[in-house]
Amino acid sequence: AITKDSHFSAKFAAPGQTLFWLALSSALSGLTLSIWALTLFLKVGQGTPAPWDPPKKLVVRGPYRYVRNPMITGALLMLLAEAMLLQSWPIAIWLVLFFIGNSVYFPLVEEKGLEKRFGNDYRE
Numbered sequence: 001a002i003t004k005d006s007h008f009s010a011k012f013a014a015p016g017q018t019l020f021w022l023a024l025s026s027a028l029s030g031l032t033l034s035i036w037a038l039t040l041f042l043k044v045g046q047g048t049p050a051p052w053d054p055p056k057k058l059v060v061r062g063p064y065r066y067v068r069n070p071m072i073t074g075a076l077l078m079l080l081a082e083a084m085l086l087q088s089w090p091i092a093i094w095l096v097l098f099f100i101g102n103s104v105y106f107p108l109v110e111e112k113g114l115e116k117r118f119g120n121d122y123r124e
Contacts, residue, residue, distance in 0.1 A: 011087045023084035030077025037063055037070035058118040072102050 013020040040062050041048060045055025049071060063070035076099055083091040114122045 013085050013087060019084050019087070023081040026077045026084065027081035030074040030081065032074075033063060033070050033077065034074030037074065040064065054117070058114075058121045069102070069106060072106075 013023055015021075038049065040059050041055050044061060045057050045059040047053050047055035047057075063073075067073050076095060079091060079095040079098060082088065083095055111122075
């Protein structure tokens with residue numbers, strides 16, 4: 001059954017629903033991936049995601065070996081969880097727009113900066 005919170009007038013997926021468990025799985029996966037990626041930035045890259053303290057070394061281990069930007073992938077998984085849990089089309093639309101925006105921004109802007117900072121190591 002779907003529960004409704006009258007204070008926010010929103011529908012929530014109830015713990016008995018498959019949608020609830022899919023949302024929980026997506027949220028935990030996204031959170032785990034984001035924390036793992038951040039930990040690698042700190043320990044291996046010797047920096048942070050913040051522009052004023054970027055990694056000094058290129059990180060190509062863990063999820064970075066397989067995914068262009070695991071922190072963004074984690075955020076997308078958490079947005080997907082929110083959209084499912086709250087059964088929210090606006091959040092689902094935001095998820096798609098966020099994905100498209102990052103799919104354009106990273107190749108056009110961020111990857112050029114990574115090539116400048118890390119040279120051949122990044123190109124490989």
